[in-house]
Amino acid sequence: QQQVKQSPQSLIVQKGGISIINCAYENTAFDYFPWYQQFPGKGPALLIAIRPDVSEKKEGRFTISFNKSAKQFSLHIMDSQPGDSATYFCAASIRGYQKVTFGTGTKLQVIP
Amino acid sequence: DAGITQSPRHKVTETGTPVTLRCHQTENHRYMYWYRQDPGHGLRLIHYSYGVKDTDKGEVSDGYSVSRSKTEDFLLTLESATSSQTSVYFCAISEGTGNTEAFFGQGTRLTVV
Numbered sequence: 001q002q003q004v005k006q007s008p009q010s011l012i013v014q015k016g017g018i019s020i021i022n023c024a025y026e027n028t029a030f031d032y033f034p035w036y037q038q039f040p041g042k043g044p045a046l047l048i049a050i051r052p053d054v055s056e057k058k059e060g061r062f063t064i065s066f067n068k069s070a071k072q073f074s075l076h077i078m079d080s081q082p083g084d085s086a087t088y089f090c091a092a093s094i095r096g097y098q099k100v101t102f103g104t105g106t107k108l109q110v111i112p
Numbered sequence: 113d114a115g116i117t118q119s120p121r122h123k124v125t126e127t128g129t130p131v132t133l134r135c136h137q138t139e140n141h142r143y144m145y146w147y148r149q150d151p152g153h154g155l156r157l158i159h160y161s162y163g164v165k166d167t168d169k170g171e172v173s174d175g176y177s178v179s180r181s182k183t184e185d186f187l188l189t190l191e192s193a194t195s196s197q198t199s200v201y202f203c204a205i206s207e208g209t210g211n212t213e214a215f216f217g218q219g220t221r222l223t224v225v
Binding site: 006031032036041042044045046049089098099100102103104 | 154160168214219
């Protein structure tokens, strides 16, 4: 199965709060899990990515948590800001293969 | 932004007409992709290319064809446009295979009436 399931579809968070987006996959061959951020009218851009040999990766206010046994990974945005309002896509891929499987996206709105 | 240009940025066309979307890159990346983005479906791969004249199908390739005659150009053709092909189309490029960063263009909004 190549599917990646993402939730929630939309999310509203107060400024300063924590935004959490979850993804689950079935194919245990996936070995690269990126998150992409997309602002209105723009193409997606890589935000942060993780490989399954680590359980967590942090870059500034953005953290990926990875649970290999549960086949789940999540994006945490700490101290969420209005400028973080965007659509976020999780994805998964396999080394050596061209195809990347994307989740269905989460539209995040951070309100002041 | 990575050197990716999609053209046109917006297009309205009639059902049954052929449409060609162009993706041009200046990064000399080997891999190029066409995705469509629809609400509730995220990004779905239409076709991809792993070199000049080397292309393969993605998950939603029916009704679409592609060509890559030069490293820098990847064309997506809707052979006979249908209303179900109304979407936002994104071109992406990457230097390596799926586990490397993909760089996306600005998108083409296509409306089929």
